[in-house]
Amino acid sequence: MRFFFLLSGLSVNLRSYLHIKEYNMKVEIISIGDELLIGQVVNTNAEWMGRELTQQGFIIAAITTVGDRSDDIIHAIDNAFGRADILLLTGGVGPTNDDITKHTLCRYFHTALEFNDEVLQHVESVFLRRNIQLNQLTRKQAYVPVSATVIQNKVGTAPILWFDKGEKILISMPGVPFEMKTTMRDDIIPRLQSQFQPDRYLKRTYLVSGITESALATRLSGFETLLPAGFTLAYLPSFGFIRLRLSAWGEARKPEIKQLGRRLKLLLGNEYVARSEKTLEALLGEKLRKQQLTVSTAESCTGGYIAHRITSVSGASDYFEGSIVTYDNRIKEELLNVDKQTIESHGVVSREVVEKMAQNVALKLGTQCSIAVSGIMGPEGGTREKPVGTAWVCTKYADEIISVEYHVGSSREENIERTANLAILQLIRMLSVRPDAASAGNL
Amino acid sequence: MRFFFLLSGLSVNLRSYLHIKEYNMKVEIISIGDELLIGQVVNTNAEWMGRELTQQGFIIAAITTVGDRSDDIIHAIDNAFGRADILLLTGGVGPTNDDITKHTLCRYFHTALEFNDEVLQHVESVFLRRNIQLNQLTRKQAYVPVSATVIQNKVGTAPILWFDKGEKILISMPGVPFEMKTTMRDDIIPRLQSQFQPDRYLKRTYLVSGITESALATRLSGFETLLPAGFTLAYLPSFGFIRLRLSAWGEARKPEIKQLGRRLKLLLGNEYVARSEKTLEALLGEKLRKQQLTVSTAESCTGGYIAHRITSVSGASDYFEGSIVTYDNRIKEELLNVDKQTIESHGVVSREVVEKMAQNVALKLGTQCSIAVSGIMGPEGGTREKPVGTAWVCTKYADEIISVEYHVGSSREENIERTANLAILQLIRMLSVRPDAASAGNL
Numbered sequence: 014m015r016f017f018f019l020l021s022g023l024s025v026n027l028r029s030y031l032h033i034k035e036y037n038m039k040v041e042i043i044s045i046g047d048e049l050l051i052g053q054v055v056n057t058n059a060e061w062m063g064r065e066l067t068q069q070g071f072i073i074a075a076i077t078t079v080g081d082r083s084d085d086i087i088h089a090i091d092n093a094f095g096r097a098d099i100l101l102l103t104g105g106v107g108p109t110n111d112d113i114t115k116h117t118l119c120r121y122f123h124t125a126l127e128f129n130d131e132v133l134q135h136v137e138s139v140f141l142r143r144n145i146q147l148n149q150l151t152r153k154q155a156y157v158p159v160s161a162t163v164i165q166n167k168v169g170t171a172p173i174l175w176f177d178k179g180e181k182i183l184i185s186m187p188g189v190p191f192e193m194k195t196t197m198r199d200d201i202i203p204r205l206q207s208q209f210q211p212d213r214y215l216k217r218t219y220l221v222s223g224i225t226e227s228a229l230a231t232r233l234s235g236f237e238t239l240l241p242a243g244f245t246l247a248y249l250p251s252f253g254f255i256r257l258r259l260s261a262w263g264e265a266r267k268p269e270i271k272q273l274g275r276r277l278k279l280l281l282g283n284e285y286v287a288r289s290e291k292t293l294e295a296l297l298g299e300k301l302r303k304q305q306l307t308v309s310t311a312e313s314c315t316g317g318y319i320a321h322r323i324t325s326v327s328g329a330s331d332y333f334e335g336s337i338v339t340y341d342n343r344i345k346e347e348l349l350n351v352d353k354q355t356i357e358s359h360g361v362v363s364r365e366v367v368e369k370m371a372q373n374v375a376l377k378l379g380t381q382c383s384i385a386v387s388g389i390m391g392p393e394g395g396t397r398e399k400p401v402g403t404a405w406v407c408t409k410y411a412d413e414i415i416s417v418e419y420h421v422g423s424s425r426e427e428n429i430e431r432t433a434n435l436a437i438l439q440l441i442r443m444l445s446v447r448p449d450a451a452s453a454g455n456l
Numbered sequence: 457m458r459f460f461f462l463l464s465g466l467s468v469n470l471r472s473y474l475h476i477k478e479y480n481m482k483v484e485i486i487s488i489g490d491e492l493l494i495g496q497v498v499n500t501n502a503e504w505m506g507r508e509l510t511q512q513g514f515i516i517a518a519i520t521t522v523g524d525r526s527d528d529i530i531h532a533i534d535n536a537f538g539r540a541d542i543l544l545l546t547g548g549v550g551p552t553n554d555d556i557t558k559h560t561l562c563r564y565f566h567t568a569l570e571f572n573d574e575v576l577q578h579v580e581s582v583f584l585r586r587n588i589q590l591n592q593l594t595r596k597q598a599y600v601p602v603s604a605t606v607i608q609n610k611v612g613t614a615p616i617l618w619f620d621k622g623e624k625i626l627i628s629m630p631g632v633p634f635e636m637k638t639t640m641r642d643d644i645i646p647r648l649q650s651q652f653q654p655d656r657y658l659k660r661t662y663l664v665s666g667i668t669e670s671a672l673a674t675r676l677s678g679f680e681t682l683l684p685a686g687f688t689l690a691y692l693p694s695f696g697f698i699r700l701r702l703s704a705w706g707e708a709r710k711p712e713i714k715q716l717g718r719r720l721k722l723l724l725g726n727e728y729v730a731r732s733e734k735t736l737e738a739l740l741g742e743k744l745r746k747q748q749l750t751v752s753t754a755e756s757c758t759g760g761y762i763a764h765r766i767t768s769v770s771g772a773s774d775y776f777e778g779s780i781v782t783y784d785n786r787i788k789e790e791l792l793n794v795d796k797q798t799i800e801s802h803g804v805v806s807r808e809v810v811e812k813m814a815q816n817v818a819l820k821l822g823t824q825c826s827i828a829v830s831g832i833m834g835p836e837g838g839t840r841e842k843p844v845g846t847a848w849v850c851t852k853y854a855d856e857i858i859s860v861e862y863h864v865g866s867s868r869e870e871n872i873e874r875t876a877n878l879a880i881l882q883l884i885r886m887l888s889v890r891p892d893a894a895s896a897g898n899l
Contacts, residue, residue: 050516052507053692055500059521064495073493075528078502078519085518085539092535096528249496310760310781316767317753317760320781324759327835327868329783335791336781338753338763344778344821378787392770425770 037262038209039074040066041097043089045105045114046188047080058103058193069202070211070262071099081105083117090121090183098181099205104188106171112153114185115174119158122176126156129163129172136170168195175204182208215267216260217274220286220296222438226250229257229284236280244273252427253434254286254293286441293437294322300444301332306381306410308440310336311349311374313361314388314404319433334378339370349373362387362399364416367407375409382444383409384436388421390428404432408440415443480705481652482517483509484540486532488548488557489631490523501546501636512645513657513705514542524548526560533564533626541624542648547631549614555596557628558617562601565619569599572606572615579613611638618647625651658710659703660717663729663739665881669693672700672727679723687716695870696877697729697736729884736880737765743887744775749824749853751883753779754792754817756804757831757847762876777821782813792816805830805842807859810850818852825887826852827879831864833871847875851883858886 042062048054059076066073074097079085086105093100105114119125133155140151154170157163164173169192174185184201186193221229226248237246243266249256259277261270278285289296301308310319320336323329339345342361346353351369359365370385388404395401400420407416417439421431485505491497502519509516517540522528529548536543548557562568576598583594597613600606607616612635617628627644629636664672669691680689686709692699702720704713721728732739744751753762763779766772782788785804789796794812802808813828831847838844843863850859860882864874 049503050506050519051510052503052505053690055498055503056519057498060492060495060498062495063493067494073523075523075532076493076499076521080516080518088539089518096531247491247496312760315764316772316776317755317763317779317781318767320760321758321764321872324761324783325869325872329759330837333759334784335787336760336779336783337791338760338779338781340767340773340779341777341821348778348780348820377791378784394773426768429764429768 037070037072037211038099038205039072039097040099040101041074041093042076043086043093043100043102044076044078044188045081045086045102046078049078049104050080058188058190061190061194062101062103062197065197065202068214068216069206070214071205071209081113083113083120086114086117087121094178094181094183100181100183101201102183102185103193106185106187107154115156115158118161118174118176118183118185122158122160122178124158124160127159129155129157132157132163132165132172135165135172139170164196164200166192166196167199168192173200212262213264214260214262215264215270216258217270217277217288218290219257219259219274219277219281219288220254221257221281221284222254222286222435222442224255224284226255229255233277233280236277240273241269244270246277251434252422252431254438256290257281286438286445292326293434293441295326297323297437297441297444298326298329298332300441301382302328304444306444307332307334307379308382308384309334309374309378309380310383311370311385312336312338313340313345313370313386314390315386315429315433315436316340318429319384319386319436322433322437334380337374337377345370349377360399362389362403362405364405364407364418367405368414368416371407371409371414381411382440384440385409386432386436388419388428388432390425390432392425402428404428404435406432406436406439408436408443410440410443413443415439480513480515480655481542481648482515482540483542483544484517484536485519486529486536486543486545487519487521487631488524488529488545489521492521492547493523501631501633504633504637505544505546505640508640508645511657511659512649513655514648514652524556526556526563529557529560530564537621537624541652543624543626544644545626545628546636549628549630550597558599558601561604561617561619561626561628565601565603565621567601567603570602572598572600575600575606575608575615578608578615582613607639607643609635609639610642611635616643655705656707657703657705658707658713659701660713660720660731661733662700662702662717662720662724662731663697664700664724664727665697665729665878665885667698667727669698672698676720676723679720683716684712687713689720694877695865695874697881699733700724729881729888735769736877736884738769740766740880740884740887741769741772741775743884744825745771747887749887750775750777750822751825751827752777752817752821752823753826754813754828755779755781756783756788756813756829757833758829758872758876758879759783761872762827762829762879765876765880777823780817780820788813792820803842805832805846805848807848807850807861810848811857811859814850814852814857824854825883827883828852829875829879831862831871831875833868833875835868845871847871847878849875849879849882851879851886853883853886856886858882 042059044056044059049056063073077089079089136154157172162175166172169187171187173196176183186196244261247258259274287296312319317338323333337348339349345351349370350373351366355365367385367387371383375383385407389395389401391401402421404419404421419435421428485502487499487502492499506516520532522532579597600615605618609615612630614630616639619626629639687704690701702717730739755762760781766776780791782792785799788794792813793816794809798808810828810830814826818826828850832838832844834844845864847862847864862878864871
């Protein structure tokens with residue numbers, strides 16, 4: 014039985030994940046940098062590494078963030094070696110922070126720096142490519158610890174250092190996300206895989222909407238109770254939709270996860286949107302492209318955010334024509350021909366207004382599909398009949414039109430995000446042919 | 457001498473910040489949750505807490521993230537008490553994860569759970585307000601450790617627990633960001649302040665644009681060399697602008713930081729935009745409101761993102777009228793009257809096209825100001841003359857018009873972000889009256 018708690022923002026049924034395969038290699042991530050401690054920078058490096066390594070079957074034991082101080086780094090390394098097999102350090106390299114990590118690692122591994130010609134040549138080639146003069150500071154990058162294996166940094170100058178400590182490993186990388194990601198993908202992960210061959214992490218992700226998390230948990234409680242050992246179902250709620258992730262470790266479980274996935278999909282019934290990890294806007298783009306359709310948006314309360322989301326997908330110009338953002342009522346009349354009387358008699362946040370907006374933007378921009386929204390995002394502007402969070406969304410596909418009134422929340426930022434998600438989902442659903450949806454409820 | 461390293465994405469001269477006032481109280485943040493380890497969720501809680509506490513003069517010693525396992529949590533607490541005075545735990549509370557934190561804290565502090573009537577009443581009132589039936593699971597929230605001081609959770613049901621351990625303190629909070637932030641602001645920070653009265657953290661933040669970080673560092677190297685002990689200058693680069701933060705600890709340094717700030721501002725010269733920590737869109741909104749102006753946007757490559765940024769500020773309807781997003785060339789002709797010949801002879805990414813767009817959107821929407829952009833965001837669409845990253849931005853204020861060609865970068869996401877920032881900055885600068893700008897260069 015999975016327990017669901019309504020008021021918490023996130024409920025993830027993952028607590029057993031560390032116990033599944035105790036013999037998978039454990040990794041600890043150590044992020045180095047004062048800027049992470051004082052909240053100047055969000056630690057997206059750790060999040061990215063956690064996700065990538067989990068996909069590859071490694072277990073993340075802990076993430077520790079410390080400042081640019083040698084003692085703190087050594088303390089963190091000592092601790093980490095107590096609970097993990099592989100330590101991945103990012104940051105504290107390069108001249109800006111006096112190469113604190115490199116010097117600390119020399120201290121920790123009782124080794125010294127030596128000049129490495131290959132690293133210098135590499136640094137020189139990077140500088141040449143960027144047409145920058147090499148200075149003394151950057152020459153210092155070529156000094157590396159004697160006992161480390163050096164991996165060249167293809168997209169920067171600070172070398173990657175790999176230390177073996179008995180059966181265990183410590184790898185130091187730059188904190189610049191692009192440099193870290195490149196070396197992780199191209200060098201570190203392949204080497205770790207060939208050395209440890211962890212079990213593969215299998216997963217199937219389902220996009221679900223139109224149901225609360227609690228109702229979904231109730232519907233799936235039987236399925237979850239009967240989940241075979243080693244399988245995990247995680248609920249990942251977002252604003253306006255939920256992703257369900259069914260996962261297990263080990264190539265051998267592939268047929269079983271497929272079968273379970275099919276059962277799960279049937280249980281999701283009409284609330285199933287797609288089996289995909291893609292963003293909503295990428296999913297919408299995929300459907301529009303496949304069906305050779307074009308789309309436009311008419312936005313009031315979302316202020317262009319839906320158009321931005323759609324165009325954040327590379328190649329969106331193939332199906333997106335444009336948008337008319339009418340923040341002011343007068344502009345709704347002038348640019349979208351929503352007549353004054355409709356606004357006056359129904360209010361600007363109404364079915365009548367969004368339907369006119371959707372129809373007229375599609376007409377003006379010559380698109381088969383369109384999305385129109387009008388709502389009150391707050392914190393001001395709410396009334397008793399139409400409180401903050403009221404949003405009307407109309408989606409149009411050929412001659413079909415669907416209008417829905419949503420009640421989205423209370424904070425402005427969340428309201429805009431949720432309204433945009435619901436609007437994009439509404440059009441995705443209109444474009445989805447789901448022949449099995451009708452019968453799914455009978456299962 | 458401040459060393460600047462061109463190839464690193466971030467260069468922050470903060471390494472001395474922990475040494476300034478060693479007697480300020482040290483805090484360690486412990487984030488609990490498997491979802492943080494496997495990269496499902498970014499740890500924005502730790503970033504937020506780090507920033508808020510640093511503002512208040514506390515020192516962040518470390519951030520540790522562990523999974524929902526009792527032994528790991530205890531190990532982290534032990535470690536943290538070794539280096540910090542105040543431990544702030546988030547997550548691992550509520551029924552979804554079996555209240556792992558609460559049970560672990562009972563184990564750690566050798567105490568037991570007892571039923572607390574006040575907590576139950578509070579939980580009941582929250583459920584009543586949301587019209588939800590109270591169930592057995594939620595009743596469990598009312599069991600709290602005997603030796604803890606309970607702080608009610610105003611916006612959720614899991615109580616906040618405060619433990620004293622000699623001179624040191626451990627506080628356990630929910631991981632739901634909104635609940636954590638509310639209790640931190642309303643309860644935890646005020647209590648910690650009155651108990652420890654840390655030195656005040658003084659800071660002045662300057663928004664700078666139109667200069668590279670390396671050129672800025674060179675210009676300010678003399679200023680930095682002569683910075684009195686205890687003062688720090690941090691470079692916080694964003695896409696298209698840099699924030700400079702001058703800071704020091706202690707109320708007594710107030711006159712000195714003011715004086716240094718004035719000198720810094722003069723050195724920034726024409727590259728100074730504002731002394732503000734506000735977002736660009738909030739800053740623009742402030743200027744428009746003060747000067748009683750209205751604005752509209754005509755967007756091609758940014759696809760509505762600038763309009764979204766402007767309308768993300770609460771109250772933007774006072775000065776924002778609307779936007780015309782013309783992704784397709786045909787729409788530029790039809791909705792913004794950019795004639796076909798102009799597009800054909802100059803190309804769609806050109807001064808001539810953005811100027812027409814800016815003028816016509818202002819005319820159509822009846823605004824005094826406008827922003828128009830056209831560019832190639834990639835990854836497709838670049839040519840030899842106009843490679844990916846080329847963007848023309850035109851800003852209009854009354855009869856004045858400024859058009860600038862930018863070369864923004866290489867990844868689509870970054871290009872959109874950077875173009876929007878540069879466009880908003882360009883209008884902010886037009887609206888800024890800076891009588892001292894002309895003479896600043898002479899200093």
